[in-house]
Each structure stands twice: as structure tokens, then as C-alpha cells.
Amino acid sequence: MSLRVERFPEYGVTLCVYSGVFTVEDLREHWSALTPEDVIRRISYADATADASRIDMGAFPELKRHFAARLKALLAGKRGLSAFVSDGKTGRLGPDFWTSYLGQDSSVPVQVAPFESLEAACAWLGVPEAGCRAVIAAAMGGAPRPATTGSAFAGEHRVR
Numbered sequence: 001m002s003l004r005v006e007r008f009p010e011y012g013v014t015l016c017v018y019s020g021v022f023t024v025e026d027l028r029e030h031w032s033a034l035t036p037e038d039v040i041r042r043i044s045y046a047d048a049t050a051d052a053s054r055i056d057m058g059a060f061p062e063l064k065r066h067f068a069a070r071l072k073a074l075l076a077g078k079r080g081l082s083a084f085v086s087d088g089k090t091g092r093l094g095p096d097f098w099t100s101y102l103g104q105d106s107s108v109p110v111q112v113a114p115f116e117s118l119e120a121a122c123a124w125l126g127v128p129e130a131g132c133r134a135v136i137a138a139a140m141g142g143a144p145r146p147a148t149t150g151s152a153f154a155g156e157h158r159v160r
Contacts, residue, residue: 003030005038006138011131013122014038015138018050024059031070039071039080039110043121045139046086068107080110083121 003026006015014037016030071080084099102108115121118139122132 005030005033006135007037008131008134008138009037011127011134013041013043013125013127013131013135015135016042016044017139018044018046020049021051021054023054024056024063027055027063028066031067034070034074036074036076039074039082040078041125041127042080042082042110043118043125043135043139044082044084045118046084047139048087050086064102064105064108067102068105068109071109072107075109078109081125082110082112083124084112084114085116085118085121086114 002017002019003022004017004019006017008014016038099112099114102110102112113121113124115124118136119132122135127135
């Protein structure tokens with residue numbers, strides 16, 4: 001698995017890119033390395049190669065407990081925002097599952113929302129246009145992207 005963390009302190013957002021096959025151990029390792037800045041305003045992006053099929057569904061309760069405890073320690077009483085976008089093999093399952101599984105649990109101090117695009121996730125998080133362009137470029141591995149119109153950042157976005 002490749003799990004890459006890109007930090008944009010000038011825009012107050014962190015991008016986590018999931019690609020390839022990942023396991024429960026990969027997720028635990030990733031969460032253990034997070035900083036408080038990584039969870040205040042975060043975009044999780046599963047690229048077209050992301051594959052969580054090796055994660056046993058029976059592991060999710062323990063994963064959620066681990067994640068909730070780690071978030072509580074990092075956020076120290078604050079509440080984070082986490083946007084989830086998937087182009088991967090999980091399709092809508094990943095974002096929709098995590099949003100409902102984590103988002104409806106008061107022990108998880110983060111509001112999680114699924115989005116159909118990185119632009120919409122940036123808008124929800126209040127990331128300015130320049131920051132969103134940087135996030136998109138990083139998510140795509142630095143590949144150049146066409147300029148996005150200002151209207152995509154006006155706060156109107158489609159949440160799944």
C-alpha cells in the first residue's frame with residue numbers, strides 16, 4: 001500500500017492519499033503517525049488503485065475504537081472535519097461506510113462527509129481556490145490540472 005500524507009499548513013488542510021491494496025495494519029500505522037494538524041481539517045482521497053478488500057469487516061469495531069482514541073488524544077477537546085473522496089475500487093462504499101460508521105458515533109470527535117470530487121471537499125472545508133488547486137495537484141501525483149472555475153469554491157457542492 002501507498003499511503004501518502006501531504007500537508008498544506010498555509011491553507012490549514014492535510015491530504016491523505018490511499019493507493020493500492022491496504023490492510024488493517026497499514027491503517028493502524030498511518031493513524032499512529034498523525035499529528036494534531038493532520039486531523040483538524042483533512043481530505044482523505046482514495047485514488048483509482050485504492051483497494052480495501054483485504055480488510056476483514058470483523059476488524060472494524062476495533063479499528064474504530066483505536067481511531068476514536070487516537071483522534072481524542074490529537075484533538076484535545078476540539079472537533080475535526082474530514083472529507084472523503086474516492087476514485088478507487090471502494091467506489092461509494094468507502095466514503096459512505098466511513099461517514100455513517102464514524103459520523104454517527106459520538107466517541108469519534110470528527111465530522112466526516114463524503115464527496116464526489118476534491119473540489120467539493122475543498123469547498124466544504126473552506127479551502128481557498130489556490131489551496132484546492134494545490135491539493136488536487138498533490139492528489140494526482142503532481143500532474144498538471146486545468147484551472148477550476150471560481151464557482152466550484154463558492155460553497156455550493158454536492159454531498160453524496
